[in-house]
Amino acid sequence: MVVRRDGITGYVMGGLGNQIFILAAAWEQARRLDVPVYLDRSHYAVGGTFAYGLDAFTHPAISLAPEQSPWRSVRVNRERVLPLPRRPWGRVFLERDGDAYAPSIEQVRPGTTLIGYFQSPRYFPSIRDELSDAILAIDEEPRESAEVARILAEPAISLHLRRGDYLAVSPDRQFIASVAYAVRAIRTLRALGVDLPVRVFSDSVALVKDELRGVAGDFEFVEEGLLGTWASLRAMSAGRAMIMSNSSFSWWGAELMRRRFGADTPVVAPRPWTRGGTAKADLLDPDWITLDAR
Structure with missing residues (x-):
């Protein structure tokens, strides 16, 4: 000690x-x-x-x-x-x-x-x-590097829908960014001229596929197990616009995207951030768009 x-x-x-x-x-x-x-x-x-x-x-x-x-x-x-x-x-x-x-x-x-x-x-x-650059420089397995390179070469909107451990807490504490929020975010980005397919990242891909069934749009799902945690973060940051979940992992995806493509990269974030109603004003960039998460 x-x-x-x-x-x-x-x-x-x-x-x-x-x-x-x-x-x-x-x-x-x-x-x-x-x-x-x-x-x-x-x-x-x-x-x-x-x-x-x-x-x-x-x-x-x-x-x-x-x-x-x-x-x-x-x-x-x-x-x-x-x-x-x-x-x-x-x-x-x-x-x-x-x-x-x-x-x-x-x-x-x-x-x-x-x-x-x-x-x-x-x-x-x-x-x-300096921190963002160090994360973007992480060495990946050749298979992961090839997949991240493909994602980088095929521009899309990165949509992160975190479920997994967020659903494991007691019901009175559960709060997740909904599919309705994601649909509003996609429409908002389209109105801003971001006319790209949507690449979906989630720790519960099967559940999110079911949630998005019937939603109009061109969706690509990054399958579970295809990328490790760090490679998933880097792949998320390879999009040209970001729709965040209420997740610190999601925030870093948007932050790395900002470092890759500049501060004017479109980012949509959910509010409130938690069931208690906090807006996380010191976390979210003032230039980001915030939409109701419910």
């Missing part, structure tokens, strides 16, 4: 999209302070969590093994794993409102662990493009 007093540590949790946000926030603060950046991955020692994915690309963070962590991650229920401190744990910056940027993060000092999801590009302005 080691407290890293010389740098900034990000306590990593959640799926891949959240992992990237946490890395980005820790990297930004470490760069500001000119100190090392560490990633505490003890969360992933608990069974039933998402896979840790940040070893796939080049970044400056040093990964800490679970036995090096001053935190003990404990599953409190089916949906949540929380870090509990093992003394000494050093300084902690806890994100108290996941829906708003906290400017007080700019006051953290070396030896601080960041705990939260930090879902806003305001947390990482100086490393934003």
Whole structure:
């Protein structure tokens, strides 16, 4: 057990999209302070969590093994794993409102662990493009590279409809971007002159095919298992316009698309973002179009 007093540590949790946000926030603060950046991955020692994915690309963070962590991650229920401190744990910056940027993060000092999801590009302005470029440079398997190259060569609208784990939570917490939202988004992009076929990405392709049955349009479905998680993200970003789901993974697809094709790339995002009604104003780009997700 080691407290890293010389740098900034990000306590990593959640799926891949959240992992990237946490890395980005820790990297930004470490760069500001000119100190090392560490990633505490003890969360992933608990069974039933998402896979840790940040070893796939080049970044400056040093990964800490679970036995090096001053935190003990404990599953409190089916949906949540929380870090509990093992003394000494050093300084902690806890994100108290996941829906708003906290400017007080700019006051953290070396030896601080960041705990939260930090879902806003305001947390990482100086490393934003560098991070996107590193993700776009990830090496894939030859089969995946060929498929991403094909997708890049065949312009389409990327439509992401996340279902999967979103349907596994209790019904009172479920909130997904609906097919009605997707249809409105397609019509909006058509009105803007984006006359392209729609390429559908989902973690529940069979379900989404059924949901879209009878909807007029030229749809191509990216079949499950064809691409790994990182390759799926890169393939999503190869579209010429984006219809997001209410998902951090979806946000990174739009962000990488922005890096590929420029800031004026059309992006449609859902609102509200959660069942509680948050609009995620600090997450969504002010130039993006937002439509009712229901």
